[in-house]
Amino acid sequence: MIPAAELARRLADQAEAVCRHYLFNGHREGRYWCVGDVRNTPGRSMFVRLDRGECERGTPGRWMDAATGEYGDLLDIIAKARGLTRFTDIAAEALRFLDGSHAQPERVSRQSDAGQRASGTPDAARRLFALAHPLAGTLAEKYLHGRGITNLHGTASLRFHPRCYYRPDAHSPTETWPAMIACVTDLAGHQTGAHRTWLDPFGHGKAPIDTPRRAMGKLLGHAVRFGWSGEVLAVGEGIETMLSLRCALPHMSMAAALSSAHLAALLFPATLCRLYIAQDADPAGDAARDTLLARAAAAGIEAIVLSPALEDFNEDLRRAGIEALAAGLRRQLIAQDVARFLSPPPLPGR
Incomplete structure (x- = not known):
């Protein structure tokens, strides 16, 4: 034997x-x-x-x-x-x-599926991102505004491609749709992959296709990053989740891991002292949260879970508004991070 x-x-x-x-x-x-x-x-x-x-x-x-x-x-x-x-x-x-x-x-x-695999390499991801346009004034910016995300400072990791290839499966012809392209990077800032969100060309949200979101390249351990982390970092699964949080926490560095599996395996920066985990309310999100909490504890990193009031933070932003989102976060952040990162409430009458 x-x-x-x-x-x-x-x-x-x-x-x-x-x-x-x-x-x-x-x-x-x-x-x-x-x-x-x-x-x-x-x-x-x-x-x-x-x-x-x-x-x-x-x-x-x-x-x-x-x-x-x-x-x-x-x-x-x-x-x-x-x-x-x-x-x-x-x-x-x-x-x-x-x-x-x-x-x-x-x-x-x-x-x-040889063609599909060949198109999913890190080199292909880098070429796709290089060919895409800056976000400002594009359909991708309009899409994010439609999701309530209007504060888009520090989003150089997002671009727009007007005709991004989409293939439903290995046996179907290739289509083209406009798409928001996100750059996936490692801790050193080197691009390892890309994420595509195909969009409706008439501005009605995501494209009417079976899988409007797909990633390519080397993803595990890496993320779509908004700002570069020092001692404090917020992480979560989705791009829109983290951008929604960033509307209320505009100066906090954030990273979107793109799935629960990748969130659980996200690599920590050497300088990280405190990690905020944006929780998704589902079993896979719960498991990723628990894995990340255990890994952070083993690395000597303080980890704090941020929970939305509704299904996710983007729904909090869209349905409750930025003030309610900020109020909910104020109750969950460490006091020194409230002063350091949370946007001040608007003045009366504004």
Whole structure:
């Protein structure tokens, strides 16, 4: 019997092939395979490391589900996918995979979406952002204003592309829609990816397509950043969530991780002393919050959760207004940060 560690190592050498075979409802994002869960449910809560970058830590084949806190290796994926519990059966299935019984379907799968994967590299993300226009006066600015976000200072990480490619799936023709393009960067400010929000060309919100938001490039650990963090940083999932917070906290540095899974794995700046976590009210958001709290505590960073009054901070801004949003934040911030970051209330009569 081959030891489990040896089987896991051999599977890790083919991590993407394993994911394409057993987690075929997912897709590749940068160096990770994203799917709903280890049982192959469609979604984005679980991520599997596919390879190791030249300067990055991480073992290929290791996975984590931000919604449930589950984690493991590729043997666990095979066990769950096939409903196996005994190691002898799991090992036999792994050996069948390694012997090549999956090879023909895998070749077809690779051919079917080769173009999609090629377009999702960090280099492609950098080219897309470079071709986009500054935000001011564009449909993207109008879209954000429509979401109640009118204070757009310090948003150089956002641009607008009038004809951004969109492909519904590997078998559909490519379309073009206007899009807001967000730059994803690492802690040193180097672009590693991009996020696209496709927009309705007539200014009626997001484009009427199945997936109006998609990311590309290397995302895990990185974020869309608004201001550069020193000792204090606010983080959350969505771009609009963080921009809504920034309307009330215009001088606080913020980062949007783009999903709960990526929020849980966000890298901390070396100078960080206090972390504010903008919570999304759903199970995946709760799990990401708890993971981030534990990681911050282990790193000696003070972490404080910011909770919206309604479903999220953008809804607070749109439905309750900036004054109510600021009042809610005033009760949750550390006192010294209220004085340092919170916008003063408007004068009477204004």
